[in-house]
Amino acid sequence: MTRIDEKFRTLKAHGHKGFVAYICVGDPGLDETVDTVLRLEEQGADIVELGVPFSDPLADGRVNQEATARALAAGMSMPGVFRCIEAIRKQSQVPLLLFTYANPIYAYGFDRAVKSAASAGADGFLLLDLPVEEADEFAGLLKRRALNNVTLVAPTSTEERIERIARAATGFLYCVSREGVTGAQESLSPSAARLLKKARQATDLPMALGFGISTPDQARAAARHADAIVVGSAIVAKFHECGNSPEGRRRAARWTGKMIRAVKEPV
Amino acid sequence: MSKLSTDPDRRGHFGPYGGMYVPETLMFPLEELTREYFRARRDPAFRKQLLYYLREYVGRPTPLYFAERMTQELGTARFYLKREDLCHTGAHKINNSMGQVLLARRMGKERIIAETGAGQHGVATATAAAMFGMECVIYMGEMDMQRQALNVFRMQSLGATVVGVTAGQRTLKEAISEAMRDWVTNVRHTHYVLGSALGAHPYPLMVRDFQSVIGREARRQILKKEGRLPTHLIACVGGGSNAIGLFHPFLNDREVKMIGVEAGGFGPKSGLHAARFATRNGGKVGILQGTKTFVLQDRDGQIKLTHSVSAGLDYAAVGPEHSLLRDMGRAEYTYVNDTDAVFGFDRLCQLEGILPALETAHAFAYVFRNARRFGKDDLVVMNLSGRGDKDVQQVAAWKAEQATKSRKAG
Numbered sequence: 001m002t003r004i005d006e007k008f009r010t011l012k013a014h015g016h017k018g019f020v021a022y023i024c025v026g027d028p029g030l031d032e033t034v035d036t037v038l039r040l041e042e043q044g045a046d047i048v049e050l051g052v053p054f055s056d057p058l059a060d061g062r063v064n065q066e067a068t069a070r071a072l073a074a075g076m077s078m079p080g081v082f083r084c085i086e087a088i089r090k091q092s093q094v095p096l097l098l099f100t101y102a103n104p105i106y107a108y109g110f111d112r113a114v115k116s117a118a119s120a121g122a123d124g125f126l127l128l129d130l131p132v133e134e135a136d137e138f139a140g141l142l143k144r145r146a147l148n149n150v151t152l153v154a155p156t157s158t159e160e161r162i163e164r165i166a167r168a169a170t171g172f173l174y175c176v177s178r179e180g181v182t183g184a185q186e187s188l189s190p191s192a193a194r195l196l197k198k199a200r201q202a203t204d205l206p207m208a209l210g211f212g213i214s215t216p217d218q219a220r221a222a223a224r225h226a227d228a229i230v231v232g233s234a235i236v237a238k239f240h241e242c243g244n245s246p247e248g249r250r251r252a253a254r255w256t257g258k259m260i261r262a263v264k265e266p267v
Numbered sequence: 268m269s270k271l272s273t274d275p276d277r278r279g280h281f282g283p284y285g286g287m288y289v290p291e292t293l294m295f296p297l298e299e300l301t302r303e304y305f306r307a308r309r310d311p312a313f314r315k316q317l318l319y320y321l322r323e324y325v326g327r328p329t330p331l332y333f334a335e336r337m338t339q340e341l342g343t344a345r346f347y348l349k350r351e352d353l354c355h356t357g358a359h360k361i362n363n364s365m366g367q368v369l370l371a372r373r374m375g376k377e378r379i380i381a382e383t384g385a386g387q388h389g390v391a392t393a394t395a396a397a398m399f400g401m402e403c404v405i406y407m408g409e410m411d412m413q414r415q416a417l418n419v420f421r422m423q424s425l426g427a428t429v430v431g432v433t434a435g436q437r438t439l440k441e442a443i444s445e446a447m448r449d450w451v452t453n454v455r456h457t458h459y460v461l462g463s464a465l466g467a468h469p470y471p472l473m474v475r476d477f478q479s480v481i482g483r484e485a486r487r488q489i490l491k492k493e494g495r496l497p498t499h500l501i502a503c504v505g506g507g508s509n510a511i512g513l514f515h516p517f518l519n520d521r522e523v524k525m526i527g528v529e530a531g532g533f534g535p536k537s538g539l540h541a542a543r544f545a546t547r548n549g550g551k552v553g554i555l556q557g558t559k560t561f562v563l564q565d566r567d568g569q570i571k572l573t574h575s576v577s578a579g580l581d582y583a584a585v586g587p588e589h590s591l592l593r594d595m596g597r598a599e600y601t602y603v604n605d606t607d608a609v610f611g612f613d614r615l616c617q618l619e620g621i622l623p624a625l626e627t628a629h630a631f632a633y634v635f636r637n638a639r640r641f642g643k644d645d646l647v648v649m650n651l652s653g654r655g656d657k658d659v660q661q662v663a664a665w666k667a668e669q670a671t672k673s674r675k676a677g
Binding site: 054055056057058059061065069072077078101102103104105106107108128129130131133134152153154156157158161165176 | 278286287288289290291292294295296434435440444447448451454551553554555556557562564566567568569570
């Protein structure tokens with residue numbers, strides 16, 4: 001059982017909703033990422049998704065593209081990602097999910113990447129552009145190292161695909177709330193509720209809803225439908241805007257805290 | 268001998284390459300497109316309609332021209348040029364754009380989007396969209412917009428919106444990512460006309476099919492003119508659509524050698540090039556923009572910056588079918604650097620009165636520099652994939668820069 005599994009079990013036992021925060025590893029640097037993760041945990045984030053930077057992030061909007069570019073410019077690499085996880089683990093047991101594209105992991109070696117991630121203390125992977133049809137080998141490796149294979153369904157996924165993707169998933173199922181790329185949106189898509197309903201029929205796994213959540217109100221609304229919500233671009237943008245200093249990160253974390261508390265309020 | 272086949276499996280695998288490596292949000296549009304494309308492919312009415320527009324609007328068949336002076340001057344093989352530069356809009360790109368726009372109409376999509384590098388695919392797609400009265404948006408890297416300003420003006424004149432892409436190195440790769448992001452967001456009423464034999468299934472197969480008209484015609488024409496098959500086929504390879512279009516119909520004529528010429532930029536050693544198959548400093552197998560193939564990347568799997576004097580070859584990955592042809596030993600790949608490409612451009616102008624695109628000039632440069640590799644009995648068919656009007660400013664600027672450099676050196 002991973003830290004992600006345990007977290008969802010605890011949340012369920014207390015009748016709480018989960019908050020998953022996404023940040024890009026190495027934006028703006030390794031030490032800063034460690035500090036950011038600790039601050040997000042302090043604010044009540046249940047799981048942290050660590051984006052492993054890739055030069056060509058197809059499914060990401062501008063905010064995450066720019067964060068990725070900053071991380072790469074600052075020299076972030078796969079060994080750097082694992083060092084970052086080790087550093088976090090010295091101070092925290094917050095569940096960590098690696099979120100990235102297939103190529104950096106493929107280039108590093110699927111087996112080697114999974115092994116390094118497990119020994120550094122990560123809890124799972126989500127590879128955005130490794131579809132379920134191509135993922136058998138990778139899923140097998142994750143299983144062997146007892147890491148979660150978090151998979152993703154979209155509003156355009158057919159019921160047949162949802163079933164297949166949900167079957168492959170462990171930890172939780174990531175539901176994309178709308179068509180399009182990552183990035184904050186003004187309103188929450190109605191297709192989200194429909195997708196969650198379809199996905200519920202396919203699996204008993206916890207469900208997290210993400211893509212486009214940027215305010216406490218949206219977070220609260222989204223949490224009503226799902227077991228957890230994921231917020232990415234809005235957090236990445238806030239941390240960048242608040243500047244690269246402990247004070248800036250404190251402010252950005254507190255801003256994120258408001259969203260987290262909105263999710264935690266009893267309905 | 269058993270028949271060779273490079274047809275992909277149901278999920279678009281060309282041997283170990285190809286596939287559909289996309290975020291889940293793109294799966295639905297790709298599967299919908301695959302279904303519709305296979306239906307259209309079998310539908311005689313669709314094939315007839317495409318043939319009609321290729322003949323009446325694009326101007327097919329294009330001539331297979333015997334290059335008299337080039338043949339004389341090189342004094343080795345006999346050279347024939349497949350004149351894709353004479354297609355409407357000036358390059359082979361329209362074969363594919365016309366096919367895909369007809370497919371989009373069949374699917375009831377109202378909006379067309381495309382990426383473009385050199386601008387030829389953007390112009391061809393904007394042209395087909397204009398002809399059918401469809402909304403059209405073209406994504407183009409800002410760097411390419413500067414070096415291909417003429418084509419930007421052409422696309423705008425054709426009623427297309429040209430969106431400059433500022434991410435990364437501001438060339439073809441970033442334009443493809445941006446077009447895919449648009450598609451993910453607007454998939455229900457938009458068709459994405461990908462311009463080369465790249466990306467996720469069904470694009471590499473579909474683009475190859477639409478471009479195979481080049482090879483089918485060339486095969487018929489050379490048999491009629493010479494009474495025998497060519498010994499060599501030569502084409503430039505960026506994504507590789509003009510090359511695969513020429514090569515594919517000759518796949519089972521095993522005596523026909525196929526040579527693909529990549530962009531060597533400043534030379535593979537410099538790191539500034541787009542020679543994915545170069546043995547030193549070339550690409551390795553990776554996953555980029557939906558497909559598994561040879562990709563220029565660093566140790567961490569980050570995609571490398573590429574360079575070529577020609578915007579159309581300036582791309583980090585090669586079409587997956589080419590990776591398979593290379594593994595099979597059925598095609599051979601080589602590269603030509605910037606300086607030689609410009610030499611090829613000049614030489615073809617002078618010898619045959621044909622101004623080739625800088626992309627195409629790579630294939631010619633290879634032949635001019637390696638004339639002695641061909642024998643008296645050889646019969647070579649070269650794909651003259653596009654005309655070079657779009658490149659004259661670029662070539663002039665390049666020459667001015669070289670002149671300055673050599674003055675400084677002298």
